[in-house]
Amino acid sequence: MLFVIFSAVSCASISSFDQQAYTQTTSVKVDALNLMDLAKYDYATQENNVKEYLTKQQKIYEYEKNRPKNEITLKLWDKLLDKDGHLLGGFLNRWQTETKLNETFIAEEKKLVDKAFDQISGLESKKIKPSEISQ
Amino acid sequence: MANLDFQNLVETLKTEVTNLALSTVNNYKNEATADALNMLNMMKENLSTWTMELADGKMSTKDFEFLVLGQKELIEMNALKQAGLAMIQVDEFKNSILNLIIKTVIGLI
Numbered sequence: 001m002l003f004v005i006f007s008a009v010s011c012a013s014i015s016s017f018d019q020q021a022y023t024q025t026t027s028v029k030v031d032a033l034n035l036m037d038l039a040k041y042d043y044a045t046q047e048n049n050v051k052e053y054l055t056k057q058q059k060i061y062e063y064e065k066n067r068p069k070n071e072i073t074l075k076l077w078d079k080l081l082d083k084d085g086h087l088l089g090g091f092l093n094r095w096q097t098e099t100k101l102n103e104t105f106i107a108e109e110k111k112l113v114d115k116a117f118d119q120i121s122g123l124e125s126k127k128i129k130p131s132e133i134s135q
Numbered sequence: 136m137a138n139l140d141f142q143n144l145v146e147t148l149k150t151e152v153t154n155l156a157l158s159t160v161n162n163y164k165n166e167a168t169a170d171a172l173n174m175l176n177m178m179k180e181n182l183s184t185w186t187m188e189l190a191d192g193k194m195s196t197k198d199f200e201f202l203v204l205g206q207k208e209l210i211e212m213n214a215l216k217q218a219g220l221a222m223i224q225v226d227e228f229k230n231s232i233l234n235l236i237i238k239t240v241i242g243l244i
Contacts, residue, residue, distance in 0.1 A: 011229075014222040072219035079212050086205035087212075094201070104188055105198035108181070112205045115177065119212040123219045128226055 015070045017127035024060040025124065029117035031056060032088055036110050039091070039101040050092065057081070076120045080113070088113050144243055151235050155228065163224045167217055174213050178206055 035053045038046045061081070064073055081089040091109055095101055181202070189199045 012226050014219060014226060072215055072222070076212055076215050076219075079208055079215070082208075085208055086201050087208050090201070090205070102194055102198055104193040105195075105202070108185060108188070108194070108198075108202055109205060111181070112202065112209050116209050116212055119209075119216040123216045123223075126220055126223050128223060128230065132230065 012069060012128075014072065015067050015127060017124060017129045018067065021060070021064060021067070021073075022121060022124045024063065025117065025121045028056055028060050029114070029121070032117070033110055033114060036088075036091065036106055036113065039095045039106050040103050041100060043096050043099050050096075073120060073123060076123065080116045080120070087116050140243060144239060147239055147243075148236065151239065152232060155231050155235065159224055159228045159231075163221065167220065170213065170217065174210060178210070181206055 031053050035046075035049060038049060043050070061077055064070055064077055067073075079085065080087050083089045083093045091101075091113065185194070185199055185202050188194050189196065194202075
């Protein structure tokens with residue numbers, strides 16, 4: 001009877017805390033917010049900075065994609081990076097299309113993107129540490 | 136092997152699990168409410184600021200619309216985060232039940 005109970009309750013619903021994912025997310029957040037400041041300049045002059053940032057972003061996204069039971073975190077990343085959306089992905093897309101963006105708009109959009117990254121790192125930080133999971 | 140009083144074990148676990156469930160639900164409810172209220176306050180402040188900046192000509196209508204849609208997407212992200220937090224609570228609850236069973240059984244042997 002106890003074996004049945006143990007089997008039923010020992011299967012996790014969501015991935016456990018991952019220090020690397022948390023560190024990479026907070027690191028990419030700083031890079032993303034710094035990059036957004038550059039949107040007051042012509043996109044063409046900042047293309048190398050954008051490419052460098054996108055490579056970092058791609059690395060963390062691939063890492064998250066391959067973690068088991070990580071669907072919610074991946075959906076959060078998808079929302080943040082959606083090129084047709086209105087957070088980071090949409091902002092970078094708009095910058096490329098319109099060449100440069102208004103500084104007031106940049107400052108306000110940064111507040112949203114800042115909070116959007118916090119949703120991802122906030123969820124990660126609340127996940128159960130592997131050492132706390134009953135074997 | 137020592138004789139286990141299963142009736143006593145089940146009764147003890149029933150009480151402990153009920154207490155655990157109640158405290159888990161309460162903790163989650165309080166955290167989720169605080170988080171949602173923070174998000175609502177942020178939206179209120181943002182809309183007020185953006186409206187003034189639009190009226191002062193500091194940003195275009197397109198910028199304003201982009202920000203409002205961004206705010207909506209941020210709220211959607213917050214809802215997703217809440218769903219994730221609820222799953223974490225379920226896992227923590229299951230984890231606590233396991234520890235409780237082990238502790239209770241060992242205590243009865």
